[in-house]
Amino acid sequence: MNRGMAFVAVALIYLAVLISLAVIGNRKNKGDEYQFLLAGGSLGTIIGFLTFFATLYSTFILIGMPNFFRVHGVGTWIFLGVTDMALAVFTLWLSLKLRERIASTDFRSISDLLRETFSSRGVFVYVLGLVIFLVPYIAIQIKGASGILAHVVPYEVPQWGWAVIILFLMYLYSSIGGLRGIMYCDSLQGIVLFTVIWIMAFIVLDNFGGIGKLVQAVAEEEPALLSTPGPKGLLSVQWLIAGFISIVLLPVSQPQLTSRLSILKGLNERRKIPVLHASFTFLLLIAGLIIGLYGAVAIPAKTGPEFIGKLILEQNPVIGAVALIGILAAAMSTSDSQFFALGSEINNALGRFSRKLKVSPIVFVKLVILVFCIASFVVAMKSSQGIISLAVSGFMGTALMAPMVLTAILCKGRSFNSVIPVVTVISLVVFLLSLFGLVPKMIMGLRIDLILLAINTLITILVVLIELKKTNKAFQRMS
Amino acid sequence: MNSKNRWIFFGVAVFILAAVSFTPLVIPYGVTEPYFLGLPRTLWAGLGISLSIYVLLVLAMLTSGDQR
Numbered sequence: 203m204n205r206g207m208a209f210v211a212v213a214l215i216y217l218a219v220l221i222s223l224a225v226i227g228n229r230k231n232k233g234d235e236y237q238f239l240l241a242g243g244s245l246g247t248i249i250g251f252l253t254f255f256a257t258l259y260s261t262f263i264l265i266g267m268p269n270f271f272r273v274h275g276v277g278t279w280i281f282l283g284v285t286d287m288a289l290a291v292f293t294l295w296l297s298l299k300l301r302e303r304i305a306s307t308d309f310r311s312i313s314d315l316l317r318e319t320f321s322s323r324g325v326f327v328y329v330l331g332l333v334i335f336l337v338p339y340i341a342i343q344i345k346g347a348s349g350i351l352a353h354v355v356p357y358e359v360p361q362w363g364w365a366v367i368i369l370f371l372m373y374l375y376s377s378i379g380g381l382r383g384i385m386y387c388d389s390l391q392g393i394v395l396f397t398v399i400w401i402m403a404f405i406v407l408d409n410f411g412g413i414g415k416l417v418q419a420v421a422e423e424e425p426a427l428l429s430t431p432g433p434k435g436l437l438s439v440q441w442l443i444a445g446f447i448s449i450v451l452l453p454v455s456q457p458q459l460t461s462r463l464s465i466l467k468g469l470n471e472r473r474k475i476p477v478l479h480a481s482f483t484f485l486l487l488i489a490g491l492i493i494g495l496y497g498a499v500a501i502p503a504k505t506g507p508e509f510i511g512k513l514i515l516e517q518n519p520v521i522g523a524v525a526l527i528g529i530l531a532a533a534m535s536t537s538d539s540q541f542f543a544l545g546s547e548i549n550n551a552l553g554r555f556s557r558k559l560k561v562s563p564i565v566f567v568k569l570v571i572l573v574f575c576i577a578s579f580v581v582a583m584k585s586s587q588g589i590i591s592l593a594v595s596g597f598m599g600t601a602l603m604a605p606m607v608l609t610a611i612l613c614k615g616r617s618f619n620s621v622i623p624v625v626t627v628i629s630l631v632v633f634l635l636s637l638f639g640l641v642p643k644m645i646m647g648l649r650i651d652l653i654l655l656a657i658n659t660l661i662t663i664l665v666v667l668i669e670l671k672k673t674n675k676a677f678q679r680m681s
Numbered sequence: 682m683n684s685k686n687r688w689i690f691f692g693v694a695v696f697i698l699a700a701v702s703f704t705p706l707v708i709p710y711g712v713t714e715p716y717f718l719g720l721p722r723t724l725w726a727g728l729g730i731s732l733s734i735y736v737l738l739v740l741a742m743l744t745s746g747d748q749r
Contacts, residue, residue, distance in 0.1 A: 277708060279727040284702045287734035291695050294741055295688060414719030421713075421721075428721040430708040439703050446699060473742045480738055484731065491724075 206356045208519035209526060216394075216527050220375055223386035227379025238380035238564045239546055240310070244467040245385070251478040253385040253539075254293075256392030257458050258479075260343050260536035263486065264399060264529055265350070269506030271494020275420075275427030277437035278494070283487050285449045290480035293453045296611070297463040297472040303611050309464055312457050312607060313550040319610040322551075324623045328603055329551040331630055332457060332544060335599035337574060340537045341581035344368055347533035348582070350507045354514050354526060365582055368530065369575045372538045377568045384538050385462075391531035396486060398528030401521055402513065403489035406496040413492060419499045427498055440649050447655060448597040454607050455600035457547050458539035537578070545570035595637055598651045602629045605655075605662035618669060625661045629654040684745070691741045695734055702730045 231237040245253075270278045303315065316324040348364035359367075375387050410416045417428065426433040431441075453459045466472050493513070501516075503509035510529070514522045545567035549556055556566035606626045609618070635641040636650045643650055682690070701707060707730065713721040720728070 276721055276724040276727070279724055279731070280702050280708060283727055283731040284699055284734065287731045287738065288695050288699050291691065291734060291738045291741060294738065294745065295692075298745060417719055417721065417724075425713065426711070428713040428723070429711050430723055431710070437708075439708070442703055442708075446703075469746070473745055477739060477742050480735055484735065 204356075205519045205522060208523040209355055212520070212523040212527050213530075216531075217371070219390060220371070220387050221378070223390060224375035224379035224383035227383030227386050230382055231380050233564075235563050237382065239567065240461070240465050241380070241382040241385060243309070243465045245462065245465050245471065246467055247471045247474050247478070249385055249389055250462065250466055250471050251475045251482075252389035252392040254459065254462050254475060255479055255482060256388040256395060256531075256535035257462065257539040258452065258536075259392075259395060259486070260532055262343075263490070264395060264532045265346055265506045265510045267487070267490040268399075268493040268497060269509050271491050272497035272501075272509060274432035274434060274436050275424075275429070275498075276491075277430035277432050277442075279487070279491065280430070280442055281437065281445050282449075282490075283484070285446045286483045286487065287480055288446070289450045289452065290476040290483070292450050293463065293479065294473065294476040296453050296460075297466060297476070298469075299611055300460070300464050301466075301469070301472060303614050304464055311546050311550040312460050312464075312610070313547045315610040316607065317550075319613060319616065320606070320618055320620070320623050323620050324606060324610065325551045327623045327627045327630070328607065329547055331600060331603045331626075332547060334630070334634070335596040336456075336540050336544060337577055338581055339596035340540055340574075341578045343533050343537055344578055345582040346507055347529050350511050350514075350529055351526060353507070353511045354522075362579075362583055365579055368533055368537075369579055372534050372541070373571060373575050376538050376542055376571055380564070381542060384542055388535045388539065391535035394524070394528050394531045395535070396482060398525050399486060399489045399493070402517070402525065403492040405517065405521070406492055410496065413495075416492065416495050416499075420495050423499045427495070440652065444598060444649055444652055447652070448601040451601040451604040452597065454611070455597070455604045456540070457543035458536075460607070461543055461546070462539075541571045541574050542567070544574055595633075595651070598655075599630065599633060602626065602633060602651075602655060602658060605659045609662055609666060613666065613669075616669060616673070618665060621665050622662050625658055629658045687741075687744055691737055694737055698730050698733055698737075702727060 227241075230242075236242065267278075267282060270281070309315075313325045313328065316328050344365050345361075348361045348368060351364040352359060352361040355364075375383055379386065407413065407416070410419070420427050424433060431437040448455075453463060463472070466475065497503070497509050497513065501509055501512050503512055514525045517525060548570050549563055549566050556563040559566070561569075603626055606622050609622060632641055633651060633654055636643050641650065645653060707726040708723050713723075715722060717725040
């Protein structure tokens, strides 16, 4: 079987399963708004774990992560391995806190919690931050995945054509199956992603005869890869700390993750999913380490997509085809959830705007997703250096909103004035200005994102403590 | 130990382990020695810290059951 035929065969099987899962999701939804937007609010362990896993790990994990090991060496383990284990602990704590927060409330989205705590100003800041940082992030993923497909698939489909195919497929199954359909498709995509990366890692290990020999070969070829800060000097202590904070805070700063944790069925799901996630993440990162170190000694390439493209071309046609589908899956599994979360949050942020327009919320969310698909396509095809900076710094950008969102989750039944949303919006604006070079990226030897997050967190804690003191005084007076 | 204190313990323990991973103990500038099981220092130390946090996660999971 040649490469073209193998790709078409695997792609057709994959598409058939994807659409079938979306249709199953659609049937279970029975046209109900709550089912469509929140999958009925009762997510089980297996689907919950797979959707969380696939949504968190975008194309970065299949293309970026092995390439990071290839270019920056073993210090990448500190950036991803240590960080992801800490993320799992934070996820466990957060999901238990979310359970307490949303118990006996009609939970629809994070915007609702923010509105309760900060009125509509908090919601406005939150949605604005999401749109600014998530759209470029999605666009860059689509660009990366479509670039590899255009380069490796032996048919004359241009990059923009692949971008349209990815976005169309995503829109199709999202609008058919709603959140439930997305989570079913994510589960499939999570399995494909994990399988693909381990198949490639096994082949590499088989070629080299073990990880020890691989490390030996790296020591001879590029010894700087075996220590920090790596050959390019990127993995400095401050860089690693900034990466650690922005990744650990993802479950609270990215709505697609927070909403999944919010709709888990019960306590058992909340306890098991972080552990399952950490276990599979550990294995995934080991595979990425193996592939990356192999790339360092055997695959010269200028970029991540070029490296993965060459690696795929080394495989036999069927494995290569599965790997390409894995890239497609990775691009879609994060973006679909981000689009859907944006649609839900915008609908709720506008005070269930769909009702005012006399349009069903389902139709409204589908429309919002369509608009963001088109916007992402335009941004992906026209991406400038500024857009790339926004995408790369997207996690830190959304992390700046984490103190505000955490306050909304932890302070049930309390309302705050505008100080926290105002501080959040100022920190977002300063951070954006630094990305575009209008404000220095370093102040007194410290990264500006770390300074902003520290100030933001300190002010938030201060405001919360003052509010608690006020409430206690009022309570004492009353009694 | 009640739930709040338990979580303080787990939070502080994870924080200390993560903080150690940013020190020269784990990421000494340009140093690969000593090797352990054929792996350079940053890698085996990083793997060790990740596994330690994983153990804490499992303990946190096991002890959070009594919230039922």
